[in-house]
Amino acid sequence: MSGFLVQVILPVYDNDGVPISREQFARVRRELASQFGGVTAYTRAPAEGLWESPEGDLHRDDVVVVETMTEQVDRRWWADYSQELAARFRQQAVIVRALAFESLS
Numbered sequence: 001m002s003g004f005l006v007q008v009i010l011p012v013y014d015n016d017g018v019p020i021s022r023e024q025f026a027r028v029r030r031e032l033a034s035q036f037g038g039v040t041a042y043t044r045a046p047a048e049g050l051w052e053s054p055e056g057d058l059h060r061d062d063v064v065v066v067e068t069m070t071e072q073v074d075r076r077w078w079a080d081y082s083q084e085l086a087a088r089f090r091q092q093a094v095i096v097r098a099l100a101f102e103s104l105s
Contacts, residue, residue, distance in 0.1 A: 001103040003071040006078065006096065008032075012046045012062040014090035023090060030068055057079040073098045 010028065013019055025043060032039040046062035053059060078096050085094040 003069055003101060004073050004098045005067055005069055005101050006073065006098045007038075007065055007067040008082075008085065009049070009095040009097075010064045010066060010085070011066060011089055011091060011094075015088070015092075018090075020089055025064060025066070028085070032066065032068045036070050039066060039068045041066045069101075 008028065010025065011020065025041065029039050031042050042065045046064055049063045050059040051059050051061070078098075082094050082096045086092065
């Protein structure tokens with residue numbers, strides 16, 4: 001089997017430093033499981049993200065990665081979903097990336 005691994009990078013805190021509720025993450029898991037037939041969420045310990053603003057300031061984010069697999073990438077669907085998640089998680093943007101893969105088993 002080959003296809004795409006789609007990863008959604010979600011913040012643990014909104015832009016004001018307020019923690020995102022566990023229900024928000026559970027909702028994303030339910031939505032992706034329903035849409036794609038399965039989902040994996042790395043929620044035990046947030047990953048640490050660092051990024052540089054256009055002004056050159058270094059920022060740190062704690063993030064959760066939620067991923068699913070699909071045979072084809074519907075770019076319009078993902079773009080719309082990313083915008084919806086940005087609004088729900090009170091972010092300017094939510095990163096969604098797709099990586100081509102080939103199953104080795």
